[in-house]
Amino acid sequence: MILTVKKFEINYKRNDLYQVGIFGEKLSHSLSPVFQNVAFKYCQIPALYEVWEFSKDELHERVNLLRKPNSLGANVTIPYKELAYDMVDDLDETAKQIGAINTIVNNSGKLKGYNTDVSGFIRSLKEIASFDPTGKNVLILGAGGAARAAIFGLVNEKVNSITVANRTVDRAVKLINDFGVDQEIFSILSVYDEKISEISLRADLIINATSVGMKHSSMEFESLLSPDQIPANCVVYDIVYNPLITPLLKNAQEAGAEIIQGLWMLIFQGVDSFELWTGKSAPVQNMYQKAMEHFKSLG
Ligand code: ATR
Numbered sequence: 001m002i003l004t005v006k007k008f009e010i011n012y013k014r015n016d017l018y019q020v021g022i023f024g025e026k027l028s029h030s031l032s033p034v035f036q037n038v039a040f041k042y043c044q045i046p047a048l049y050e051v052w053e054f055s056k057d058e059l060h061e062r063v064n065l066l067r068k069p070n071s072l073g074a075n076v077t078i079p080y081k082e083l084a085y086d087m088v089d090d091l092d093e094t095a096k097q098i099g100a101i102n103t104i105v106n107n108s109g110k111l112k113g114y115n116t117d118v119s120g121f122i123r124s125l126k127e128i129a130s131f132d133p134t135g136k137n138v139l140i141l142g143a144g145g146a147a148r149a150a151i152f153g154l155v156n157e158k159v160n161s162i163t164v165a166n167r168t169v170d171r172a173v174k175l176i177n178d179f180g181v182d183q184e185i186f187s188i189l190s191v192y193d194e195k196i197s198e199i200s201l202r203a204d205l206i207i208n209a210t211s212v213g214m215k216h217s218s219m220e221f222e223s224l225l226s227p228d229q230i231p232a233n234c235v236v237y238d239i240v241y242n243p244l245i246t247p248l249l250k251n252a253q254e255a256g257a258e259i260i261q262g263l264w265m266l267i268f269q270g271v272d273s274f275e276l277w278t279g280k281s282a283p284v285q286n287m288y289q290k291a292m293e294h295f296k297s298l299g
Pocket of ligand 1: 141142143144145146147166167168169171191209210211212219
């Protein structure tokens, strides 16, 4: 981190335009350039965040291009998070644990991989809801990639228990088998099991990591939990960010619970990436505001 700061101070006078961007396959709707470019501007860093769409066979070459002196690194998204993991020189501990990276930092030609989906998720809980996960009981709906990142973060924070409720129970079993230690903290059930109320009413934190409630999906107007299944003293986090207030979040508000919008997970993974690339504090509120404006302009 300190090295990165130094690099900036030395090179800043040369008025180079630093390059950074996102690697992925279908990126036309990516919000990352919107809020990252605002952050660079706010911090007066001469960098441009671009969208880099390409196919799998180009990934290796693209990763190597990140070693150039004017490159800060990149974000990596679906479907390259696991592949890029094998192409960097060094890995941060969390990235090693989860086996996937979403951020690459160029440190004088050496590339280090990080997973800010995990760190950003935990940071959003702490900074948006002042929620300290240690010792807490968590219910997660879903067992895909988003659930996996959330669970890695929560296990590292030493939560008391995690119940994974998924439509396909086998997928939840497979997911928790990836966690070598702490198996006793996990339980699993079907997301449609009646017993879900018992668990949800005892939860300190409920996370929706399914696509239920997502705009333009067949479940757009659905919530996996009704207001009477949500305790007033819990935090409800919906990883779906379109719409900003999902049916689950509406139900949580009706129950009197605190809510965290999915947009925060997206913003905070970006906040952590920005800070790794630049060594500077990210202007979180500006990034969020800009993302919201952009989002609303889409209708
Ligand atoms: P992501 O990487 O965003 O987590 P994913 O891996 O496709 O995306 O996971 C989507 C999650 O939403 C899964 O948990 C999926 O359940 P299954 O594992 O049973 O497929 C869940 N999901 C999607 N549609 C759903 C529905 N109609 N009802 C309940 N769960 C649903």
